[in-house]
Amino acid sequence: MARNRETLLREFHEAKWDEPIIYEMSTPGERGILPPKADPSIIDEFGDAKDLIPQSMRRETSPNLPEVGQMRVNRHYMRLSQETMGDDVAVDIGEGTCTMKYSPKIQEHTVAYNAKITEIHPMQDPSTMQGILEVYYEVERYMKSISGMDHFCFQPGGGAHAVFTNASIIRKYFRDRGEDRDEIVTTIFSHPCDAGSPATVGFKVVDLMNDPVQGYPTLEAFKAALSEKTAAIFVTNPEDTGLFNPKIKEYVDAAHAVGALAVYDQANVNGIMGITRARECGFDLIHYNLHKTFSSPHGGMGPGCGAVGARDFLKDYLPVPRITKDENGTFDLDWNGEGATIGQVRSYFGNAQVVLRAYMWLRSLGSDGVREAAMCAVLNNQYMVKQIEQIKGVTMYYGEGKRRIEQCRYSWEQLEKDTGLGTEDVLRRMVDYGCEHYWESHHPHIVPEPFTLEPTDSFSKEDIDEFVAVMRKIAQECYETPEVVRTAPHNAPCHGIKNYYEEDPEKVICTWKKYKEVYGIE
Secondary structure (H helix, E strand, O other): OOEOOOOOOEOOOOOOOOOOOHHHHOOOOOOOOOOOOOOHHHHHHHOOHHHHOOHHHOOOOOOOOOOOOHHHHHHHHHHHHHOOOOOOOOEOOOOOOOOOOOOOHHHHHHHHHOHHHHOOOOOOOHHHOHHHHHHHHHHHHHHHHHHOOOEEEOOOOOHHHHHHHHHHHHHHHHHHOOOOOOEEEEEOOOOOHHHHHHHHHOOEEEEEOOOOOOOOOOHHHHHHHOOOOEEEEEEEOOOOOOOOOOOHHHHHHHHHHOOOEEEEEOOOOOOOOOOOOOOOOOOOEEEEEHHHHOOOOOOOOOOOOEEEEEOHHHHHHOOOOEEEEOOOOOEEEEOOOOOOOOOOOOOOOOOHHHHHHHHHHHHHHHHHHHHHHHHHHHHHHHHHHHHHOOOOOOEEOOOOOOOOOOOEEEEOHHHHHHHOOOHHHHHHHHHHHOEOOOEOOOOOOOOOOEEEEOOOOOOOHHHHHHHHHHHHHHHHHHHHOHHHHHOOOOOOOOOOOOOHHHHOHHHOOOOHHHHHHHHOOO
16 A cells, blocks of 8 residues: 555555355354363362353343354454454544544553453452552542542543533532532533433533634623523533633633532543643543543443542542552452442443553653643644645634644535535545545534544654645545545445435344344344
8 A cells, every 4th residue: 555755645445355244154063162161070069050140140042143163253353354444554533532542552462461450350359459459549640630630430431421420420419418400501512422411310401502703602601501500511621623712710610600510521631631730720520531532542432431530529429439548558449438429330440451551651651741742632733724724625613713722623514515525425535545534523513514633642744644635635536526526435345335324224234133134034
């Protein structure tokens, strides 16, 4: 896949296998591995393993699993991997808001292959897992330093789950105080979970539109949305537009003035970590994504860790168990809390592999390195914005002339008006140049024909130049050879891609059962 030195474009051709579904490969009786039977002496002493399972938990029928030999399974998934775009084979600057950055391979080998972590079970006695409990304890210290918060919990499984946790804390906090507050205030370009998760908990949501000049809601509009019914504000800063509100403390102070709490969604912290802190902005609760920002692969809905930070007065509301350390340096799990805890929000005490990756990454960088990573992310984005905004057909909404921090939401609105081709057409064509698809934005598309790019701190100038060259080339094609773009992709395993989830959800196939139903297989 050589790259042209002048155009920076690649002659890309992705592997295409006419590969069946694993269930279609199934042959009755075929096995990949035959585990040895238990020694008779073990059976004599402990009995048959199935007898240890309560009758109510036993399956009535065997699980419907494909029967395929190991060699064929390996070949099958290797072929599928060759048809998959990913960070190890393509530039994925296009995944804006996702903070797609390089996760050092030593971390992957440690969490995936080292028995000291893979063989730990959360139901072990804490005395036998002092190492991982110390890792949790130390990462909490690092998070407190970066954020200024007083306490952290790593139990939530991701960012939206962390927002749900914070909303649950707020609900219980006001119930304990006997206050009837049932509203939260958020902004349209904060992450959608800042509205969705509190709504799931039971709050009414007040969603504020952005001021087109300022780039975020005005302080006057914000104050007008607050009342004695407001329980909290949930805001992202910088928002998904990449714009940072420098007067955020005034907004927080306004919330506190009516007795509400302030919650900071810091999933977009990659451009400001080590530079600004939530505490100085006055926030009461925050969350970070340890995946993404702190060096675990994004994972696409998991595995992840939503690290929840709280001020002292909310400490007792955090989920249990909490990791404790006594005067002898022994670590333990406190499952009781102080009575006000919201309890558990998931099993055990969180995703240990993600916390370990964060520990390794932070230890390797140190405080100066964390700040430098943020500065590199901002520098990369400033450079990229200057390149992208010069491409014919691109426009930028909100905060004209203001700098975007770590990402930017652009628009192909002018391109669509000129050529009839929009963001989804460009997205499909990108694959033909060996680039990951890009993230458009959350629905509904408030910015018309949007695309969101985030170069993070991991990408080189050469990576950015190549990605921009692809964008520029596709825009040129839209004007000069539109049919090529309209019928893309051409070099990918799948051609003529359609968004069935928008047109007909019944055509979406996620399970073997659904596959058989759609294709009439008995």
